[in-house]
Amino acid sequence: MLINAVILILREVLEAALIISVLLALSERLELSKTWFAKGIVVGVIGAVLYADNLSLVSNLFDGIGQEIVNVSLYSLIFVLISVLIAAFKKSHSYNLISFFMLSCVALSIVREGSEIIVYIEGFINIPDLLYSVLIGSSIGAGIGMSIGVFIYYLIINLPSRYGVGLGLLLLVFIAAGMVSQATQLLLQADLIVSQEPLWDTSMWLSEHSLWGEILFALMGYEATPTPIQVGLYITSIALTGKLAMNSLKSYQQKQG
Amino acid sequence: MRIDSHHIKIVDLIRLGFFSLLLISPSVWATPTIQIEIRNHLFFPSEIEIAAGQKVKLVVINKDNSAEEFESYELNREKVIPGNSKGIIFVGPLKTGEYPFFGEFFPKTAQGIIHVK
Numbered sequence: 001m002l003i004n005a006v007i008l009i010l011r012e013v014l015e016a017a018l019i020i021s022v023l024l025a026l027s028e029r030l031e032l033s034k035t036w037f038a039k040g041i042v043v044g045v046i047g048a049v050l051y052a053d054n055l056s057l058v059s060n061l062f063d064g065i066g067q068e069i070v071n072v073s074l075y076s077l078i079f080v081l082i083s084v085l086i087a088a089f090k091k092s093h094s095y096n097l098i099s100f101f102m103l104s105c106v107a108l109s110i111v112r113e114g115s116e117i118i119v120y121i122e123g124f125i126n127i128p129d130l131l132y133s134v135l136i137g138s139s140i141g142a143g144i145g146m147s148i149g150v151f152i153y154y155l156i157i158n159l160p161s162r163y164g165v166g167l168g169l170l171l172l173v174f175i176a177a178g179m180v181s182q183a184t185q186l187l188l189q190a191d192l193i194v195s196q197e198p199l200w201d202t203s204m205w206l207s208e209h210s211l212w213g214e215i216l217f218a219l220m221g222y223e224a225t226p227t228p229i230q231v232g233l234y235i236t237s238i239a240l241t242g243k244l245a246m247n248s249l250k251s252y253q254q255k256q257g
Numbered sequence: 258m259r260i261d262s263h264h265i266k267i268v269d270l271i272r273l274g275f276f277s278l279l280l281i282s283p284s285v286w287a288t289p290t291i292q293i294e295i296r297n298h299l300f301f302p303s304e305i306e307i308a309a310g311q312k313v314k315l316v317v318i319n320k321d322n323s324a325e326e327f328e329s330y331e332l333n334r335e336k337v338i339p340g341n342s343k344g345i346i347f348v349g350p351l352k353t354g355e356y357p358f359f360g361e362f363f364p365k366t367a368q369g370i371i372h373v374k
Contacts, residue, residue, distance in 0.1 A: 004364055055324075056339040064345035067336065116326075119337055120362055123323030189334050191288075191347040195312055198352075208330040225333060 001130050005137025006144070007214075008120060012113040013145030014218040019078070019109045019175055021149035023102045025156035026089065026168045036099040037106065044110025051111055052118035068190035074112045075183040081105045082176045083241050086169055089248040090255065165252055169245040173238060174220035180237040181221030184230045198225035288314045288347070295319045295338070298363035306372045312349040319343065325367060329358035332371070349373075 024037055051058070051070075059067045081101045088098060121138060124131040152171070156164045187193045203224035207213050216222035223230060291313060294301045298321065307313050317327050319338040327346060328335045331354075338344040348356075351373045360367025 001365075004361075008361060055337065056342045059337075059339060059342060059344060064343070067344070116337060119324045119339065120326075123325075123340070123362060126322065185333055185335075189336065189346055191312075191314075195347065195350060197310070197350050203331075223333065224330070 002133040002137035002140075005120075005134045006141040009117060009138040009141030010145050011141075011214060011218060012117050013142045014148060014215075015178075016106075016109040016113040017145045017149030018152065018171070018219060019082075020106050021153040022156065022168050022171045022175065023085075023105060025153045026085075026165065026172075027099070027102055028157055029161070029165055029168070030089070030095070030098065032095050032099055036103040040103040040106030041110065043103070044107040045114060047107060047111035048114030048118060051115040052122070055115065055119060065190035065192070068186040068192070071112060072183045072186050072190075074108050075179045075186075078105055078108050079176050079179040079183070079237070081108075082172050082179070083244065086172050086176070086241055086248060087244040089165075089169065090251055162249075162253055166249050169249055171219075173241045173245050176241045177234050177237040178217075178219065178221030180233050181223060181226075181230060184227075184233055185223070188227065188229075193229060196227045196229065199228050199231055201225050288312055290314045290316060292316045292318060293369070295321055295325050295360065295367065297321065298325065298360060298366045300358075300360070300367055300369040303369040304372065305369070306374060307349065307351070309353045309373050310350040312347060315346045315348060317344045317346060323362070325363065326361040327358065328361040329356060331356040332358060334358070335361075 020037070020040075024034065027034065027036070055067070057066075058070055062069055081104055085098065085101050085105070088101075117138070121134060124134045156168045158164070159167060184193070188195050201224060206216070206222070206224065208217060208222070208224050213222060213224070221234070226234070289307070289311065291305055291307070293305070293315060295317065315327075317336075317338050319325055319340060319342060322340045324337055324339045326335065326337045327344065332348050332351075334346050334348060336344050336346055348371070351371075353373050356371040356373060358369050358371065
């Protein structure tokens with residue numbers, strides 16, 4: 001049960017930690033003040049608690065697919081915010097707007113991942129035998145997830161300016177694609193878009209169960225058996241945000257001189 | 258230019274309907290429904306058979322007090338089912354094969370498999 005808790009919490013924390021660390025590092029590059037980060041965490045935690053407490057209610061909305069609709073909305077919103085952040089990443093732009101968007105991304109990620117963590121741990125309050133190992137495992141998983149985030153933060157900060165920003169934007173491009181991938185999966189699950197047989201199966205080469213499979217899932221929404229719609233939307237996302245990122249990187253380099 | 262009933266043609270409505278259908282999957286066809294219960298962190302039934310190429314609606318009823326997360330890598334499905342409530346999950350169409358699923362919150366006991374024939 002302990003190992004299980006480690007893996008589960010690690011997955012959830014890693015998804016949020018990646019977004020948070022990349023945005024923090026990029027805002028450091030833009031020399032923005034970091035109060036947005038603290039506010040984002042507070043709003044996120046409050047939202048996560050509210051969502052977790054009302055999960056039953058939400059799940060029953062829209063004929064039983066309320067949870068998918070809310071989660072798709074969260075992912076879509078994060079996707080839009082990240083895309084705008086990629087496009088607007090310049091020193092001369094309005095700092096308040098960029099900070100607000102980053103705050104929102106952080107808050108929304110925490111609502112989505114945090115609510116699941118809360119629901120998971122809550123279930124063991126009445127099973128004291130398991131609660132102890134679940135809490136230990138969760139702490140370890142959270143620790144590992146946050147360490148990876150810290151590593152990425154310092155990587156982006158310490159690389160020469162052009163490479164650091166380039167890496168940060170590249171990671172945002174993949175995170176955005178990951179949002180699209182997950183949202184599409186939820187839409188399929190809820191029968192809101194046409195379901196089809198998977199286009200390919202790469203689980204022989206990289207299983208979603210494996211360590212790298214999990215990391216790639218958290219980083220960029222890796223799927224071993226994607227349907228055509230998932231592949232199409234994913235490629236579109238990469239193309240769109242990739243182009244925006246290249247433009248932003250160019251103008252950032254020009255400003256640097 | 259004024260918009261009145263003369264300008265909204267039947268053709269436009271048909272185009273609108275057609276594009277809507279592209280996105281909304283055809284629930285006109287009857288989708289088979291299969292019920293799975295969660296009791297004491299176990300799935301009942303734990304083995305299910307469905308036809309290949311068929312979309313199926315799973316209704317997971319969680320009779321435990323604590324939440325469980327229905328998850329399957331092979332099926333690409335993941336949903337938290339709060340305690341004492343039920344959740345709907347669509348799976349398929351699938352190729353022939355074996356598709357295991359598990360309860361992520363209690364994976365050692367909550368295990369099942371879908372046989373697609």
